Amino acid sequence: VVDTVGLVREHVGAARAKGRSIALVPTMGALHAGHLSLIEAARSRDAYTVVSIFVNPTQFGPNEDLAAYPNTLEADIDACRRAGVELVFAPSVAEMYPAFDQTRVHPGLLADTMCGVSRPGHFVGVCTVVAKLLNIVQPDFAVFGQKDAQQALIIRRMVADLFMPVEIVVAPIVREADGLAMSSRNAYLAPQERAQAKCLHRALKAGAAALSAGTMDESTLRAVMRAEIAETLGESEADERIDYLVAVDAETLQSIARDTPQVLLAGAIRFGQARLIDNLLVDPPGRAG
Ligand code: PAF
Numbered sequence: 001v002v003d004t005v006g007l008v009r010e011h012v013g014a015a016r017a018k019g020r021s022i023a024l025v026p027t028m029g030a031l032h033a034g035h036l037s038l039i040e041a042a043r044s045r046d047a048y049t050v051v052s053i054f055v056n057p058t059q060f061g062p063n064e065d066l067a068a069y070p071n072t073l074e075a076d077i078d079a080c081r082r083a084g085v086e087l088v089f090a091p092s093v094a095e096m097y098p099a100f101d102q103t104r105v106h107p108g109l110l111a112d113t114m115c116g117v118s119r120p121g122h123f124v125g126v127c128t129v130v131a132k133l134l135n136i137v138q139p140d141f142a143v144f145g146q147k148d149a150q151q152a153l154i155i156r157r158m159v160a161d162l163f164m165p166v167e168i169v170v171a172p173i174v175r176e177a178d179g180l181a182m183s184s185r186n187a188y189l190a191p192q193e194r195a196q197a198k199c200l201h202r203a204l205k206a207g208a209a210a211l212s213a214g215t216m217d218e219s220t221l222r223a224v225m226r227a228e229i230a231e232t233l234g235e236s237e238a239d240e241r242i243d244y245l246v247a248v249d250a251e252t253l254q255s256i257a258r259d260t261p262q263v264l265l266a267g268a269i270r271f272g273q274a275r276l277i278d279n280l281l282v283d284p285p286g287r288a289g
Pocket residue numbers: 026027028054056059126129130148151
């Protein structure tokens with residue numbers, strides 16, 4: 001476990017000198033089975049696996065849960081050890097953002113929708129810290145989760161636009177038995193909220209069924225998904241708690257058209273303190289594979 005850029009470079013340099021390829025799994029800690037699947041994706045390629053654990057302040061808005069974000073560093077380190085991670089990088093804020101740190105990476109259009117609307121500046125913080133981590137570790141590949149579909153797309157775009165020499169691997173969503181996507185924020189849910197939270201995945205599945213049956217109209221798909229949420233939460237609660245429900249082009253996050261190759265159905269809903277997100281990728285009929 002190291003906490004400085006210099007020590008990361010030493011360890012990674014030694015692994016590279018032995019001919020290992022290098023993988024980075026960036027996390028904010030509070031590791032769960034979803035993170036372990038990202039680590040497994042790195043380990044399955046026999047890479048020297050670096051996990052970063054850093055609760056990045058620049059991606060939290062002033063009224064968000066930065067101060068309350070779960071801190072389980074010792075348990076996270078244990079989980080990494082058991083999962084065969086070779087190096088954990090757990091830096092301080094001062095290490096990642098030294099005095100007079102100025103530069104920020106602005107992702108542009110892909111960040112102007114979905115989570116970017118209710119979390120202004122969030123993806124600037126994400127891109128900035130991911131660019132720093134990629135430059136510190138200089139991995140051959142980095143693994144992100146499909147659960148944060150918009151984040152994964154934005155990072156792919158950043159790496160392409162800035163000619164960063166790294167492969168971005170996106171690993172599938174890991175779900176609880178009732179379909180709820182695993183998230184560190186699930187820990188905030190009270191029992192009743194936890195029971196209700198599965199309605200988000202159900203809504204996405206209803207949208208996927210309508211899409212597979214030939215509905216390529218965004219507002220109809222949104223209405224189908226909203227109806228599922230309203231069945232669990234009631235009409236007015238649904239409107240109050242739904243942050244967004246969208247059916248968009250999976251590559252551009254723009255409106256869908258008849259010839260859109262793949263659709264991203266995605267949603268964000270507030271349950272108490274937690275804001276949960278989830279998504280499904282769907283190939284419209286006749287375009288699978
Ligand atoms: O997905 C996350 O946990 C964070 O946004 C990331 C990629 C580790 C950057 O802080």
